[in-house]
Amino acid sequence: MSKKSRKKSSKAPSGSPTAEKKAPKTRASSQAKPAKTQRTAAGKSVAIIAKAGSHKAAPKQLNSSKLAPSPAGAKSGLAEGDKAPAFRLPRDGGDVVTLGDYAGQKLVLFFYPRADTPGCTREAIDFTRLAGAFSAAGTAVLGISADPLKAQEKFRDKHSLGVPLISDQQHQMLEAYGAWGEKSMYGKSFLGILRTTILVGADGKVVRIWRNVRVDGHADAVLEAARSL
Template identity: 65%
Template sequence: MSKKTRKKSSKKSLPQSSKTSARKPAAAKPVRTTAKAPAKTPKAKVKAKASKPVAKKSPKPAKMAATKDKTAAAKESHKAASKPLKSNPSAIQKPATPKPEPAAVAIEGGKAPGFRLPRDGGDSVALTDYAGQKLVLFFYPRADTPGCTREAIDFTRLRSDFAEAGTAVLGISADTVKAQESFRNKHELAIPLISDERHEMLEAYGAWGEKSMYGRSFMGIIRTTVLIGANGRIARIWRNVRVDGHADEVLAAARELTG
């Protein structure tokens, strides 16, 4: 082959190589297709969103939320209304049962509170039984205890002297009638003993109240003696009585009392 033919063949081969080199970028067509694919995806999403029944499903949760709010509001209103209903009856009932203050009743110069209670022997005793005469009431804490026994024996010893002064004597405690009878029989007491288990007479005459012993406070009978005149009014009251010589002091006051 001559040089000319070689040049010609080389010239002819050049366009083929250029054609091949130009065809190489055409192989990048898949890149173009991938670039087009993202453009299609938003259309698919839009179609998918449009295909979903969003407008139809949205009212259901709204209705459910509305019904829940209504039921919750109804429950809250019911609870709020039930609280005052419970508190109102108790507030009405409290002032319905006021307790009287016995200290304001049994005072010197005031009218003696009436009573009717059982006594030893099975009978009953009332204030009206002693109308028109003087009366001594001695309240003692408990039957057959040392101090109460000495006090009851002293009033029994002076019974005839009280009778001469126109004065009757009654002993009162919260013991049962049976306990009062045992107390009377054991010490041969000649004074009627009244049983006030409900503390009605004790409270009316101020003989029931707070006491203390060995640093402990408790409710009990306060040793008290009351002298009532023939006019039915309280002439004198002895509180926190000391037993020794007390019956003689009461007898002297009864003798001096004219009304």
């Protein structure tokens, strides 16, 4: 056999074990590369969506829920001399209270942010302390917040409050009397109850409005104003 013949015969045929051993390696490598690309692309896509959802979407939704005005409006143009807006709302004990229930007498409406918080507790206790003096001056007193009746009753019982507490969970009365609007705390803005007190005269008209109330001495000042009518 010649040298050329021996060299040709030394090459493995296409169907030999050697050729088959190499072929899978080539096919595996050609398939692995696209698979890696797909996994990487999918991984990047998921990471972008998660980042967008946690960093942008949630705060945007939170801000809109805090800052968007309510359908009835967050502010009221109620002024001294205006006719007091009518209302009909539940109070502690399960009864319903209306403005008409106090026709012909003076009425104090004090709006407080939340039952059983420090400032609101002091204010409600002060009006309770002066309840007899208000009655002697021909003046009824009502406390109003957005707390549910159960919370109002718990608040009443815990501090032995002697003034009716109204629940305005839909903010209808709060908005009508200008006690619902934008507030800020720790650099964040939100809608909530503005501590406000309204004195209504026996003729049903607003006599005095106290906005941004400071609790200390406030109930005494309102009593003096009621006595002066």
